[in-house]
Amino acid sequence: MTLKPVRRMQANHQWEAVTPLHYKEEGSAPFKDVSRHVLFGDTHIGAELRYFEVSAGGYTTLERHEHAHAVLILRGAGRVLIGDEVHEVACNDLVSIAPMTWHQFRPADGVVLGFLCMVNQSRDRPQLPHSSDLERLRATPAISEFIRV
Amino acid sequence: MTLKPVRRMQANHQWEAVTPLHYKEEGSAPFKDVSRHVLFGDTHIGAELRYFEVSAGGYTTLERHEHAHAVLILRGAGRVLIGDEVHEVACNDLVSIAPMTWHQFRPADGVVLGFLCMVNQSRDRPQLPHSSDLERLRATPAISEFIRV
Numbered sequence: 001m002t003l004k005p006v007r008r009m010q011a012n013h014q015w016e017a018v019t020p021l022h023y024k025e026e027g028s029a030p031f032k033d034v035s036r037h038v039l040f041g042d043t044h045i046g047a048e049l050r051y052f053e054v055s056a057g058g059y060t061t062l063e064r065h066e067h068a069h070a071v072l073i074l075r076g077a078g079r080v081l082i083g084d085e086v087h088e089v090a091c092n093d094l095v096s097i098a099p100m101t102w103h104q105f106r107p108a109d110g111v112v113l114g115f116l117c118m119v120n121q122s123r124d125r126p127q128l129p130h131s132s133d134l135e136r137l138r139a140t141p142a143i144s145e146f147i148r149v
Numbered sequence: 150m151t152l153k154p155v156r157r158m159q160a161n162h163q164w165e166a167v168t169p170l171h172y173k174e175e176g177s178a179p180f181k182d183v184s185r186h187v188l189f190g191d192t193h194i195g196a197e198l199r200y201f202e203v204s205a206g207g208y209t210t211l212e213r214h215e216h217a218h219a220v221l222i223l224r225g226a227g228r229v230l231i232g233d234e235v236h237e238v239a240c241n242d243l244v245s246i247a248p249m250t251w252h253q254f255r256p257a258d259g260v261v262l263g264f265l266c267m268v269n270q271s272r273d274r275p276q277l278p279h280s281s282d283l284e285r286l287r288a289t290p291a292i293s294e295f296i297r298v
Contacts, residue, residue, distance in 0.1 A: 002247060003243075003245035005236060005246075006229075006231070006238060006242060006243070007242065007245075008239070009239075009240070009241035009242055009243075015241075015243060039221065039243055043219055043245075043267075044216070044217040045216075045217055045219060045267060045268065045269050046269060047195060047267060049198075067193070068193040070188075070189035072198070074241070080155075082154040082155070085154070087155045090157070090158075091158070092158035092164075093155060093157045093158055094158075094164060094189070095155055096152035096154055096155075096192075097154075098154075098193075099193060118196060118198050119194065120194050120195060
C-alpha cells in the first residue's frame with residue numbers, strides 16, 4: 001500500500017486518512033475507553049506504529065505476549081504497570097515492554113493518555129492473566145490497587 | 150539489550166539513557182545542525198525508532214534509499230521534500246518516504262524541527278544525488294529553491 005506522503009494531524013489527535021478503530025473486539029478482553037489508530041501499518045518496514053488513546057477513567061487490557069512494545073507517550077500523562085512495578089509517565093517519556101511482561105496503561109485522573117506503540121508486523125496474540133497470575137500480581141499492594149480486569 | 154522500562158524525557162527533548170549522537174560522520178554527506186537520538190535501537194522488534202532534531206537554519210541530507218521511512222513530527226514545524234514536492238509539516242503530522250524517493254527535511258524559519266523516524270533495523274545505505282539527479286530536481290523552481298547540498 002502506498003501512503004500519502006503527508007497526513008496531517010487534525011484537531012484532537014485524529015489524523016487525515018487514519019480511521020480510529022476499536023481497540024479490540026468488544027468482550028474479547030477487559031478494557032475501557034481505548035481507541036486505536038494505525039499510523040503506519042502495511043509499510044515496507046516489517047513493523048507497525050500505532051497510536052492508542054485512553055480516555056479519562058479508561059484502561060488498556062492487562063496482558064502479556066512474546067512480542068515487545070516500544071512506546072512513546074504522545075499526549076497527557078498516566079501510569080503504567082510493567083512487570084512488577086507501576087511507573088508514572090508523562091508526555092514524550094519512553095516505555096519498553098519486554099517479551100512476556102504483564103502491562104497495563106491508565107491515564108492520570110481526569111486526563112487522556114495517548115501513546116505511540118511500535119510492534120512487529122507479525123506478532124503473537126496477547127495472553128490474559130489466569131486467576132493464579134492475578135493472585136501473584138495482587139500480592140503487591142501497589143499493583144493490586146492499580147490493575148483493572 | 151534490555152532497556153530500562155521507563156526512560157523520561159528531560160528538558161529540551163533529551164532523554165534519560167539516550168545519548169545524542171552525530172547525525173552522520175562529518176564530511177560523509179552534506180547536512181547541517183542535525184542530532185540523532187536512538188530511542189529504540191536493539192529491540193526485539195526488527196525496527197528502530199529514532200528522533201532527529203534539526204536546529205533553525207539546518208537541514209538533513211538530500212538522499213534516497215531502498216528502505217522506507219515512517220515519520221511523525223514531534224517538535225516544531227518545517228518543510229520536507231518528498232519526491233517532486235515540498236510539503237509543509239507541523240507537530241504530529243505523519244510523513245511517509247517510500248523506497249528510492251529523494252527527501253530532505255528543513256525547519257521553518259527560526260524554529261527547531263524534531264521528528265521520530267521508524268526504519269528497518271537492517272537497511273541499505275543512503276544514496277547521494279549525482280549532478281544529473283540535481284539537475285532534474287532543480288528543473289522544478291520550488292525544489293530548486295528548497296534543497297541544500
